[in-house]
Amino acid sequence: MNPPDFSHSFDAGDTRVTLRTMQPGDSAIEDRFVRELSPVSRYYRFHGALKALTPSMLERFTHVNYPDEMALIATIPEGDVERQIAVARYARFPGTTERAEVAVVVADAWQGKGIGSRLLLDLRKLARQAGIRHLQVSVLPDNTRMLNLAKALGFSILPASAAEGTAVELGKVIDESE
Secondary structure, eight states, rough: OOOOOOEEEEEEEEEEEEEEOOOGOOOOOOOOHHSSSSSHHHHHSSSSSSSSSSSHHHHHHOOOOOOOEEEEEEEETTTEEEEEEEEEEEEEEEOOOSSSEEEEOGGGGTTTTHHHHHHHHHHHHHHHHHHHEEEEEEETTOHHHHHHHHTTTTTTEEETTTTTSSOOOEEEEETOOO
């Protein structure tokens, strides 16, 4: 099943930002986006050292398997092309119908401008349409920006994620009004 055609724009300062569905033709901008993230941002997103996506990761990330997966990207115009500045995605947990893991990463220069929040709010609506009722995010304990964002969007720490030094697991039930 093809993902829903989703796109809208908003102003972030003096720049027009478009949020839209990730497409298979987005391999080049997704690859560039990940390569240009700071090492810290890549580490926070992938929970390990990664300089670039492998070909199989790039294929998987740009060819979403909707409704089990969805990815939204934020882009800005750069000359005659688009430049990706953020991505948020969900992936349904294997063997479940109503639970999915979410992840978001915003280019360093664009952090703190509300782009991650907008992506996650839109992704939440699309997840709900796909029958997902519970979202979960895994955050490294020193990634305070993401922890604060998740909490601001109604995620709460799951009881089983109290181990020192491991990722913090946060969850949120998507209610009918979302």
